[in-house]
Amino acid sequence: MTLLWLVYASGINGYMLxxxxxxxxxxxxxxxxxDALPIFGGTLxxxxxxxxxxxxxxxxxxSFIHIGLPLAVLALLWIHTHRVPGANTNPxxxxxxxxxxxxxxxxxxxxxTSQGGPADLSAAITTVDLDWFYLPVYAxxxxxxxxxxxxxxxxxxVLFLLLPWLPPKRRRKAGFHILLHPxxxxxxxxxxxxxxxxxxxxxxxxPFECRNGGCGECKATLLHGSVDYGLYQDSALTPDERxxxxxxxxxxxxxxxxxxxxxxxKTPGNVPVRVYTARVMRMKLLSHDVMQLLLKVQxxxxxxxxxxxxxxxxxxxxxxxxxxxxxxxxxxxHIELQIRRVPGGLFTTxxxxxxxxxxxxxxxxxxxxxxxxEDSRKPIIFVAGATGFAPVKSMVEHAFHTGMKRKMYLYxxxxxxxxxxxxxxxxxxxREHENFAFIPVLSEPKPEDEWTGRTGLVHEAILADFPxxxxxxxxxxxxxxxxxxxxxxxxxxxxxxxxxxxxAFKLAPHLRAESAELVQPGGRR
Amino acid sequence: xxAPARYAVQGLLYAAFIAFVGYFANxxxxxxxxxxxxxxxxxxxxxxxxxxxxxxxxxxxLAKLPPNMRAPLDCPRERSSxxxxxxxxxxxxxxxxxxPTGLAGDGASTVYRRLTVKAGRHHFRARLSDNVKGExxxxxxxxxxxxxxxxxxxxxxxGQGGFLFRM
Numbered sequence: 001m002t003l004l005w006l007v008y009a010s011g012i013n014g015y016m017l018x019x020x021x022x023x024x025x026x027x028x029x030x031x032x033x034x035d036a037l038p039i040f041g042g043t044l045x046x047x048x049x050x051x052x053x054x055x056x057x058x059x060x061x062x063s064f065i066h067i068g069l070p071l072a073v074l075a076l077l078w079i080h081t082h083r084v085p086g087a088n089t090n091p092x093x094x095x096x097x098x099x100x101x102x103x104x105x106x107x108x109x110x111x112x113t114s115q116g117g118p119a120d121l122s123a124a125i126t127t128v129d130l131d132w133f134y135l136p137v138y139a140x141x142x143x144x145x146x147x148x149x150x151x152x153x154x155x156x157x158v159l160f161l162l163l164p165w166l167p168p169k170r171r172r173k174a175g176f177h178i179l180l181h182p183x184x185x186x187x188x189x190x191x192x193x194x195x196x197x198x199x200x201x202x203x204x205x206x207p208f209e210c211r212n213g214g215c216g217e218c219k220a221t222l223l224h225g226s227v228d229y230g231l232y233q234d235s236a237l238t239p240d241e242r243x244x245x246x247x248x249x250x251x252x253x254x255x256x257x258x259x260x261x262x263x264x265x266k267t268p269g270n271v272p273v274r275v276y277t278a279r280v281m282r283m284k285l286l287s288h289d290v291m292q293l294l295l296k297v298q299x300x301x302x303x304x305x306x307x308x309x310x311x312x313x314x315x316x317x318x319x320x321x322x323x324x325x326x327x328x329x330x331x332x333x334h335i336e337l338q339i340r341r342v343p344g345g346l347f348t349t350x351x352x353x354x355x356x357x358x359x360x361x362x363x364x365x366x367x368x369x370x371x372x373x374e375d376s377r378k379p380i381i382f383v384a385g386a387t388g389f390a391p392v393k394s395m396v397e398h399a400f401h402t403g404m405k406r407k408m409y410l411y412x413x414x415x416x417x418x419x420x421x422x423x424x425x426x427x428x429x430x431r432e433h434e435n436f437a438f439i440p441v442l443s444e445p446k447p448e449d450e451w452t453g454r455t456g457l458v459h460e461a462i463l464a465d466f467p468x469x470x471x472x473x474x475x476x477x478x479x480x481x482x483x484x485x486x487x488x489x490x491x492x493x494x495x496x497x498x499x500x501x502x503x504a505f506k507l508a509p510h511l512r513a514e515s516a517e518l519v520q521p522g523g524r525r
Numbered sequence: 526x527x528a529p530a531r532y533a534v535q536g537l538l539y540a541a542f543i544a545f546v547g548y549f550a551n552x553x554x555x556x557x558x559x560x561x562x563x564x565x566x567x568x569x570x571x572x573x574x575x576x577x578x579x580x581x582x583x584x585x586x587l588a589k590l591p592p593n594m595r596a597p598l599d600c601p602r603e604r605s606s607x608x609x610x611x612x613x614x615x616x617x618x619x620x621x622x623x624x625p626t627g628l629a630g631d632g633a634s635t636v637y638r639r640l641t642v643k644a645g646r647h648h649f650r651a652r653l654s655d656n657v658k659g660e661x662x663x664x665x666x667x668x669x670x671x672x673x674x675x676x677x678x679x680x681x682x683x684g685q686g687g688f689l690f691r692m
Binding site for chain 2: 025042050110
């Protein structure tokens with residue numbers, strides 16, 4: 001509303017400067033309208049009461065307002081558009097060109113000219129050709145009274161201000177969650193919010209153009225769940241496409257938790273997503289159920305990626321399995337994956353029982369918005385659960401490589417000692433780097449482990465060491481259960497939502513179980 | 526719809542858009558003042574006399590005050606209201622009691638009134654009181670030929686002798 005009124009005031013001020021009959025009407029009506037307010041009470045009109053009353057100083061003020069108000073509008077618009085996720089302030093190009101041409105033609109055919117010569121403050125305005133788009137309020141000032149017009153515009157302002165809450169809802173629903181592919185990421189969506197709005201708010205690189213169901217740019221595939229498709233043009237989403245599972249993200253609102261697939265416009269850093277073929281260089285059993293896989297990408301073309309991102313291994317039947325890079329981005333020779341065996345799992349069983357060195361596989365990547373943020377000075381707490389150590393390894397090695405001086409704490413939670421599959425590596429990091437600390441935490445140590453270190457749940461160990469998390473960044477990679485338990489506890493201890501990074505943080509418990517398995521960060525997805 | 530028909534319909538819609546915007550951008554004409562009428566505007570800002578006159582402080586009172594505040598006169602701040610009556614052709618056209626502005630009631634009284642009258646020759650008589658007794662200590666009258674669409678300003682400036690009739 002502030003913006004609307006500032007734009008209106010800028011326009012009114014523009015009508016004053018030509019200083020013709022319309023300007024005289026506008027300045028006097030404006031002064032009389034404001035003088036109806038007790039705070040002015042007849043003082044403003046004194047500035048325009050007679051010939052000679054309008055001095056240079058007043059004229060300078062009007063000119064200053066003519067510049068100052070639009071600048072204020074620009075500043076507020078800038079803030080406003082930055083608060084709207086992915087704000088698109090331009091209409092479709094065809095409409096923009098058509099409207100511009102139409103208005104230019106109109107200005108040539110019927111140009112606006114000065115009315116009635118220079119303003120004469122000794123004469124009354126008897127007739128004036130009003131701009132009825134902009135100045136109908138000014139006619140009302142004399143048809144009604146200034147006080148009644150204040151009531152009208154005040155009431156309209158209050159009504160518009162209250163509009164977002166009208167009609168009042170008895171109780172706001174919690175909203176739903178959306179599992180996004182290819183990101184394998186879950187985002188929350190508010191009650192009644194279009195999918196695109198939620199995606200843009202979460203910085204998902206979703207495609208869009210018109211945002212009103214006209215262009216079809218934001219078309220996506222609904223894999224699971226149901227939506228209210230909203231209002232859109234048939235040309236943007238044909239009945240066949242809709243029957244085939246397509247929907248428009250800008251119009252559709254979820255009616256349940258969703259699983260959707262879309263085509264990202266970009267990945268972090270605009271690193272292109274491509275399909276690669278790789279050869280298995282080496283396989284090494286790191287523990288009873290974790291296999292280290294070193295992949296040599298064909299053509300020696302290791303993709304550029306951000307530490308913490310992942311790849312999707314493409315299975316022959318079209319399915320995908322996601323694994324984080326365990327190597328740092330500067331490692332250009334090979335890609336390391338750490339894969340935990342899932343009992344009955346299609347791909348992991350194949351790795352442990354059939355795959356051998358020299359085999360080839362295909363993968364797409366890099367993917368994911370979970371990566372090390374290097375624009376902060378806050379100390380980092382890495383929370384790894386089991387093979388969640390893989391992306392942490394990538395991030396920590398990258399941090400060492402770039403000379404990052406921020407303090408880093410790695411809390412690695414596993415059940416028993418045999419699950420701690422690369423314990424010497426983080427211990428070596430701790431010895432070699434003053435800014436790194438390693439705290440292994442066992443939740444169910446066995447007697448034969450003779451464990452004397454930390455025990456319990458990994459997040460409880462963190463909270464014991466850091467009662468206040470407001471000045472830390474947290475990167476959590478592990479099982480869904482671990483993250484779901486840790487997240488509320490971290491928030492309760494001051495963790496900022498802006499300083500926690502884990503796709504699984506936003507996981508909804510009611511999403512399909514197999515989908516939930518797919519989105520676990522770390523080595524097994 | 527084939528392409529030529531689509532463009533034709535678009536052209537028609539743009540033409541309708543141009544016509545709509547073009548017409549209402551400066552039509553129809555608005556009449557703030559009906560034909561055959563003129564405008565009388567009463568406007569002034571005047572500080573009335575103080576409700577209580579200034580009093581000369583005694584030497585004892587002055588001695589009790591800090592040196593920098595030893596003003597010889599003690600003047601209560603509050604001013605009287607201004608009462609104005611405007612008659613046209615012997616009939617009361619407008620009367621107002623304008624209180625002083627300011628939290629302490631020590632500011633000027635401001636009056637603005639826009640009055641629409643029939644055009645023609647009129648005899649105006651204005652009176653103003655700015656004292657606590659309510660006595661009209663300023664008055665002026667004038668016969669003026671007020672043509673249609675003209676505006677008469679009745680201003681007040683005590684320094685210039687009181688009411689000013691300006692066309």
